[in-house]
Amino acid sequence: GAGVSQSPSNKVTEKGKDVELRCDPISGHTALYWYRQSLGQGLEFLIYFQGNSAPDKSGLPSDRFSAERTGGSVSTLTIQRTQQEDSAVYLCASSSGQGSEKLFFGSGTQLSVL
Amino acid sequence: AQSVSQHNHHVILSEAASLELGCNYSYGGTVNLFWYVQYPGQHLQLLLKYFSGDPLVKGIKGFEAEFIKSKFSFNLRKPSVQWSDTAEYFCAVNKGGSYIPTFGRGTSLIVHP
Numbered sequence: 001g002a003g004v005s006q007s008p009s010n011k012v013t014e015k016g017k018d019v020e021l022r023c024d025p026i027s028g029h030t031a032l033y034w035y036r037q038s039l040g041q042g043l044e045f046l047i048y049f050q051g052n053s054a055p056d057k058s059g060l061p062s063d064r065f066s067a068e069r070t071g072g073s074v075s076t077l078t079i080q081r082t083q084q085e086d087s088a089v090y091l092c093a094s095s096s097g098q099g100s101e102k103l104f105f106g107s108g109t110q111l112s113v114l
Numbered sequence: 115a116q117s118v119s120q121h122n123h124h125v126i127l128s129e130a131a132s133l134e135l136g137c138n139y140s141y142g143g144t145v146n147l148f149w150y151v152q153y154p155g156q157h158l159q160l161l162l163k164y165f166s167g168d169p170l171v172k173g174i175k176g177f178e179a180e181f182i183k184s185k186f187s188f189n190l191r192k193p194s195v196q197w198s199d200t201a202e203y204f205c206a207v208n209k210g211g212s213y214i215p216t217f218g219r220g221t222s223l224i225v226h227p
Contacts, residue, residue: 003157004157031213033214035217040123040219041219042120042204042217042218042219042220043204043206043217043220045214045216045217048213048214050213056214091158093158095213097213102148102160102163103150103158103160103215105150105157105158105159106157107156107157108157
């Protein structure tokens with residue numbers, strides 16, 4: 001596609017529910033990233049995919065968070081048993097995977113846990 | 115662990131004022147350096163990047179940044195800001211060989227017309 005697409009753009013959920021966030025990267029980009037942006041906290045790295053593999057998932061805050069990528073394309077970030085502290089904007093980015101190349105970001109999913 | 119520090123969290127300027135946003139990082143080896151910008155209601159986009167060569171790099175919209183290795187810094191500058199520069203600015207650093215940028219907390223810039 002023309003850019004990185006994320007859905008939904010907004011998600012309101014109740015504490016304890018599971019949520020799935022979707023990212024559709026730019027076609028042909030092998031690298032895919034998930035970051036979390038909280039108010040005043042900058043961008044917090046969550047997980048990095050190269051193809052369908054996740055060589056670095058060190059940023060996932062707890063075992064309630066998981067992510068997968070299929071077909072070297074779409075990725076899903078799943079948060080189980082959501083907590084209020086999970087409220088944030090979840091950003092997906094993709095790149096050609098060359099290391100020094102720029103990231104292309106999606107518009108993010110605003111997650112609100114009530 | 116690598117960290118990226120942006121010293122100014124909120125900056126308010128009048129149009130035509132000069133801008134300098136600080137960025138320092140903690141990693142001592144080879145680095146790739148980036149400044150990203152997020153305009154209101156838009157997604158993050160690259161402003162400029164440095165990975166080798168001339169330490170003074172020029173980006174879009176009249177922005178430039180200087181890599182000073184001895185100071186572990188990559189400050190962003192613009193001689194004369196415009197109202198349309200109102201945005202959130204993020205510095206990011208990759209260790210050489212790493213594919214994962216570490217971002218600073220961001221600086222919110224408001225430019226009054």
